[in-house]
Amino acid sequence: MSEEMSEEMSMDLYDAIARRRDTRAEFTGRPPADEVLERILGAAHRAPSVGMSQPWVFVTVRDPGTLAAFRDHVHAEREVFAAGLTGERAETFSRIKVEGIAESGLGVVVGYDPTTAGEQVLGRHAISDTGLYSVCLAIQNLWLAATAERIGVGWVSFYREEFLRDLVGLPEHVRPVAWLCVGEVAGLPDVPDLERLGWRGRSPLASVLHQERYRG
Numbered sequence: 001m002s003e004e005m006s007e008e009m010s011m012d013l014y015d016a017i018a019r020r021r022d023t024r025a026e027f028t029g030r031p032p033a034d035e036v037l038e039r040i041l042g043a044a045h046r047a048p049s050v051g052m053s054q055p056w057v058f059v060t061v062r063d064p065g066t067l068a069a070f071r072d073h074v075h076a077e078r079e080v081f082a083a084g085l086t087g088e089r090a091e092t093f094s095r096i097k098v099e100g101i102a103e104s105g106l107g108v109v110v111g112y113d114p115t116t117a118g119e120q121v122l123g124r125h126a127i128s129d130t131g132l133y134s135v136c137l138a139i140q141n142l143w144l145a146a147t148a149e150r151i152g153v154g155w156v157s158f159y160r161e162e163f164l165r166d167l168v169g170l171p172e173h174v175r176p177v178a179w180l181c182v183g184e185v186a187g188l189p190d191v192p193d194l195e196r197l198g199w200r201g202r203s204p205l206a207s208v209l210h211q212e213r214y215r216g
Contacts, residue, residue, distance in 0.1 A: 029104075031106035050124050053116050055131045059109040059169075066167060073167075074098065077160070103181075
Protein backbone atom coordinates (compact mmCIF):
# COMPACT_ATOMS: atom_id res chain seq x y z
CA MET A 1 0.00 0.00 0.00
CA SER A 2 1.39 3.41 -0.97
CA GLU A 3 2.70 5.63 1.81
CA GLU A 4 0.78 8.49 0.18
CA MET A 5 -2.54 6.85 1.04
CA SER A 6 -4.36 8.74 3.75
CA GLU A 7 -4.88 7.18 7.15
CA GLU A 8 -8.64 6.95 6.62
CA MET A 9 -8.21 4.94 3.41
CA SER A 10 -6.02 2.28 4.95
CA MET A 11 -7.61 -1.06 5.80
CA ASP A 12 -6.43 -4.03 7.80
CA LEU A 13 -5.55 -7.00 5.58
CA TYR A 14 -7.99 -9.34 7.27
CA ASP A 15 -10.70 -6.71 7.03
CA ALA A 16 -10.02 -6.34 3.29
CA ILE A 17 -10.28 -10.11 2.87
CA ALA A 18 -13.58 -10.16 4.74
CA ARG A 19 -14.97 -7.11 2.91
CA ARG A 20 -13.98 -8.20 -0.62
CA ARG A 21 -17.04 -8.69 -2.79
CA ASP A 22 -17.75 -9.73 -6.38
CA THR A 23 -19.38 -6.43 -7.33
CA ARG A 24 -22.32 -6.25 -9.74
CA ALA A 25 -25.04 -3.71 -8.95
CA GLU A 26 -23.20 -1.26 -6.70
CA PHE A 27 -21.13 0.64 -9.29
CA THR A 28 -21.69 4.41 -9.48
CA GLY A 29 -20.48 4.70 -13.09
CA ARG A 30 -17.25 6.44 -12.12
CA PRO A 31 -14.01 4.54 -12.81
CA PRO A 32 -11.20 4.87 -10.27
CA ALA A 33 -8.94 7.91 -10.47
CA ASP A 34 -5.77 7.33 -12.48
CA GLU A 35 -3.49 7.32 -9.44
CA VAL A 36 -5.75 4.84 -7.64
CA LEU A 37 -5.84 2.53 -10.66
CA GLU A 38 -2.05 2.71 -10.89
CA ARG A 39 -1.74 1.64 -7.24
CA ILE A 40 -4.19 -1.23 -7.77
CA LEU A 41 -2.44 -2.49 -10.91
CA GLY A 42 0.91 -2.02 -9.18
CA ALA A 43 -0.27 -4.32 -6.39
CA ALA A 44 -1.27 -6.89 -9.00
CA HIS A 45 2.13 -6.64 -10.67
CA ARG A 46 3.86 -7.29 -7.33
CA ALA A 47 2.20 -10.69 -6.98
CA PRO A 48 4.42 -13.75 -6.55
CA SER A 49 4.98 -15.77 -9.72
CA VAL A 50 6.59 -19.07 -10.60
CA GLY A 51 10.24 -18.54 -11.49
CA MET A 52 9.70 -14.76 -11.28
CA SER A 53 8.07 -15.13 -14.71
CA GLN A 54 5.39 -12.44 -14.11
CA PRO A 55 3.23 -14.08 -16.81
CA TRP A 56 0.35 -11.61 -16.71
CA VAL A 57 -0.83 -8.89 -19.06
CA PHE A 58 -3.44 -6.22 -18.31
CA VAL A 59 -5.62 -4.48 -20.90
CA THR A 60 -7.72 -1.56 -19.65
CA VAL A 61 -10.96 -1.00 -21.56
CA ARG A 62 -12.98 2.22 -21.38
CA ASP A 63 -14.45 2.55 -24.88
CA PRO A 64 -18.27 2.44 -24.56
CA GLY A 65 -18.58 0.45 -27.78
CA THR A 66 -16.24 -2.26 -26.52
CA LEU A 67 -17.96 -2.36 -23.14
CA ALA A 68 -21.34 -2.72 -24.85
CA ALA A 69 -20.10 -5.45 -27.19
CA PHE A 70 -18.76 -7.49 -24.30
CA ARG A 71 -21.91 -6.90 -22.24
CA ASP A 72 -24.08 -8.18 -25.09
CA HIS A 73 -21.88 -11.27 -25.47
CA VAL A 74 -22.13 -11.97 -21.74
CA HIS A 75 -25.90 -11.58 -21.80
CA ALA A 76 -26.09 -14.16 -24.59
CA GLU A 77 -23.96 -16.59 -22.59
CA ARG A 78 -26.11 -15.98 -19.53
CA GLU A 79 -29.09 -17.16 -21.56
CA VAL A 80 -27.19 -20.30 -22.60
CA PHE A 81 -26.59 -21.13 -18.93
CA ALA A 82 -30.13 -20.23 -17.89
CA ALA A 83 -31.58 -22.56 -20.53
CA GLY A 84 -30.05 -25.53 -18.71
CA LEU A 85 -31.70 -24.69 -15.37
CA THR A 86 -35.09 -25.79 -14.12
CA GLY A 87 -37.28 -25.30 -11.08
CA GLU A 88 -35.81 -23.58 -8.04
CA ARG A 89 -32.37 -23.18 -9.64
CA ALA A 90 -33.88 -21.34 -12.61
CA GLU A 91 -35.98 -19.10 -10.37
CA THR A 92 -33.02 -18.25 -8.13
CA PHE A 93 -30.69 -17.57 -11.06
CA SER A 94 -33.21 -15.21 -12.65
CA ARG A 95 -32.64 -12.81 -9.72
CA ILE A 96 -28.84 -12.87 -9.97
CA LYS A 97 -27.01 -10.10 -11.83
CA VAL A 98 -23.86 -11.57 -13.38
CA GLU A 99 -22.03 -8.43 -14.54
CA GLY A 100 -21.54 -4.69 -14.15
CA ILE A 101 -19.65 -4.16 -17.39
CA ALA A 102 -21.19 -0.90 -18.58
CA GLU A 103 -22.03 0.37 -15.09
CA SER A 104 -18.43 0.24 -13.85
CA GLY A 105 -17.05 2.28 -16.74
CA LEU A 106 -13.78 0.35 -16.77
CA GLY A 107 -12.85 -3.20 -17.66
CA VAL A 108 -9.48 -4.74 -16.89
CA VAL A 109 -8.78 -7.82 -18.97
CA VAL A 110 -6.17 -10.07 -17.39
CA GLY A 111 -4.34 -12.51 -19.62
CA TYR A 112 -1.79 -15.29 -19.17
CA ASP A 113 1.32 -15.08 -21.33
CA PRO A 114 3.46 -18.23 -20.90
CA THR A 115 6.31 -16.73 -22.95
CA THR A 116 7.35 -13.87 -20.63
CA ALA A 117 10.31 -15.78 -19.16
CA GLY A 118 11.21 -18.03 -22.09
CA GLU A 119 11.04 -21.81 -22.16
CA GLN A 120 13.06 -22.58 -19.01
CA VAL A 121 10.83 -21.29 -16.22
CA LEU A 122 12.10 -22.30 -12.81
CA GLY A 123 9.35 -24.33 -11.10
CA ARG A 124 7.10 -24.83 -14.13
CA HIS A 125 8.70 -27.94 -15.64
CA ALA A 126 6.60 -30.42 -13.64
CA ILE A 127 3.36 -28.45 -13.25
CA SER A 128 2.61 -26.35 -16.31
CA ASP A 129 -0.36 -24.66 -14.65
CA THR A 130 1.86 -22.83 -12.14
CA GLY A 131 1.97 -19.94 -14.60
CA LEU A 132 -1.81 -19.75 -14.62
CA TYR A 133 -1.82 -19.94 -10.82
CA SER A 134 0.52 -16.95 -10.78
CA VAL A 135 -1.95 -14.91 -12.82
CA CYS A 136 -4.70 -15.77 -10.33
CA LEU A 137 -2.47 -14.49 -7.51
CA ALA A 138 -2.09 -11.20 -9.39
CA ILE A 139 -5.88 -10.96 -9.67
CA GLN A 140 -6.25 -11.56 -5.94
CA ASN A 141 -3.68 -8.86 -5.20
CA LEU A 142 -5.60 -6.47 -7.45
CA TRP A 143 -8.88 -7.33 -5.77
CA LEU A 144 -7.63 -6.85 -2.21
CA ALA A 145 -5.88 -3.60 -3.10
CA ALA A 146 -9.08 -2.34 -4.74
CA THR A 147 -11.07 -3.28 -1.65
CA ALA A 148 -8.63 -1.36 0.54
CA GLU A 149 -9.14 1.64 -1.79
CA ARG A 150 -12.96 1.31 -1.54
CA ILE A 151 -13.09 0.36 -5.21
CA GLY A 152 -15.39 -2.40 -6.42
CA VAL A 153 -14.30 -5.34 -8.59
CA GLY A 154 -16.50 -7.86 -10.38
CA TRP A 155 -15.04 -10.93 -12.12
CA VAL A 156 -17.09 -11.76 -15.24
CA SER A 157 -16.88 -15.38 -16.35
CA PHE A 158 -19.85 -15.70 -18.72
CA TYR A 159 -17.81 -15.43 -21.93
CA ARG A 160 -16.03 -17.47 -24.56
CA GLU A 161 -12.27 -17.04 -24.50
CA GLU A 162 -12.03 -16.67 -28.28
CA PHE A 163 -14.51 -13.79 -28.26
CA LEU A 164 -12.64 -11.86 -25.56
CA ARG A 165 -9.26 -12.52 -27.19
CA ASP A 166 -10.51 -11.05 -30.47
CA LEU A 167 -12.34 -8.17 -28.77
CA VAL A 168 -9.22 -6.73 -27.12
CA GLY A 169 -6.64 -8.00 -29.61
CA LEU A 170 -4.78 -10.54 -27.48
CA PRO A 171 -2.33 -12.61 -29.53
CA GLU A 172 -3.05 -16.31 -29.92
CA HIS A 173 -0.53 -17.41 -27.27
CA VAL A 174 -2.05 -15.17 -24.56
CA ARG A 175 -4.97 -16.79 -22.77
CA PRO A 176 -7.68 -14.46 -21.42
CA VAL A 177 -8.22 -15.32 -17.76
CA ALA A 178 -10.58 -12.63 -16.50
CA TRP A 179 -12.60 -9.57 -17.36
CA LEU A 180 -12.69 -7.48 -14.20
CA CYS A 181 -15.24 -4.69 -13.84
CA VAL A 182 -13.47 -1.99 -11.80
CA GLY A 183 -15.03 1.20 -10.50
CA GLU A 184 -16.24 3.32 -7.64
CA VAL A 185 -19.12 1.86 -5.67
CA ALA A 186 -21.87 3.29 -3.51
CA GLY A 187 -21.04 0.59 -0.98
CA LEU A 188 -20.34 -3.11 -0.65
CA PRO A 189 -23.01 -5.50 0.62
CA ASP A 190 -22.45 -7.19 3.96
CA VAL A 191 -23.47 -10.56 2.48
CA PRO A 192 -22.24 -11.73 -0.95
CA ASP A 193 -24.98 -11.80 -3.59
CA LEU A 194 -24.88 -15.55 -4.17
CA GLU A 195 -25.43 -16.16 -0.44
CA ARG A 196 -28.02 -13.40 -0.06
CA LEU A 197 -30.04 -14.60 -3.06
CA GLY A 198 -29.88 -18.25 -2.07
CA TRP A 199 -27.67 -19.70 -4.81
CA ARG A 200 -25.09 -21.16 -2.46
CA GLY A 201 -23.88 -20.56 1.08
CA ARG A 202 -20.35 -20.41 2.44
CA SER A 203 -19.09 -23.67 3.96
CA PRO A 204 -17.26 -23.70 7.30
CA LEU A 205 -13.48 -24.12 7.38
CA ALA A 206 -13.84 -27.43 9.24
CA SER A 207 -15.62 -28.97 6.24
CA VAL A 208 -12.54 -28.56 4.00
CA LEU A 209 -9.71 -29.01 6.53
CA HIS A 210 -7.88 -32.33 6.79
CA GLN A 211 -5.00 -33.39 9.04
CA GLU A 212 -2.08 -35.40 7.61
CA ARG A 213 -4.18 -37.16 4.94
CA TYR A 214 -7.40 -36.45 3.07
CA ARG A 215 -10.45 -38.00 4.73
CA GLY A 216 -13.35 -38.61 2.37
